[in-house]
Amino acid sequence: MLKLYAFDRSPFGWKVRVVLAEKNVPYEVIVPENKNEDPAFARLNPIRKTPVLVLQDGRTLYESTVINEYLEEAYPQPAMLPKDPFERARVRMIEDTFDQYVYPAIRELVSSQFDSQPPLLIRRKADKVDHRLLEESRTKVREHLQRLEGELRGRTWFGGDIFSLADAAHVPALTGTLRILGVLPDPKYPALGEWIARATARPACRAAAPKEPTRIKEA
DSSP states (O other), X not given: OEEEEOOTTOHHHHXXXXXXXXXXXXXXXXXXXXXXXXXXXXXXXXXXXXXXXXOTTSOEEESXXXXXXXXXXXXXXXXXXXXXXXXXXXHHHHHHHIIIIIHHHHHHHHHTTEEEETTEXXXXXXXXXXXXXXXHHXXXXXXXXXXXHHHHTTOSBTBBTBOOHHHHHHHIIIXXXXXXXXXXXXXXXXXXXXXXXXXXXXXXXXXHSOSSXXXXXXX
């Protein structure tokens, strides 16, 4: 059986769990302890980051995008990349820009106004909020949401008719963090609102969701 080293609320482990659930691949979840000091974990991933997928023969893969690409090739049904070469590239582009740009903007939006005590986000008093970073990150997030709204226009999923690797990558942010923060749903982004409703109703997405979701605690 595959082994997935990941944390419950990590968006990167979460998106891998979505793909595993979509493809109905059995796996064991292992929550690493002291990953920064544990030499055994360093042998799995010298970068000491999660998620890490350990194959049945003991070989390991890390980086969530690489893991999900492997799962798409090793377990091709149901397909999570379109057949058309351009559409495949488009899905990969949407997925990649999440990791590189959307997630960092969301992380800044959170860190500017909350202290983290997992699973809690503790809202800071107004004089402790980084208002400059808050406004900058809000602007970035809105720009990304507008772009994603356009990508969904006329499509059921980011992958068109198929729930794709890009859709899996966006589940943690769009159905998790941004809903918790009250950013979504928003009538300015109707296609994203419909996507959220479809995704949260999807069995694989429900199965992959954190067992203990993040919650906001007011100061």
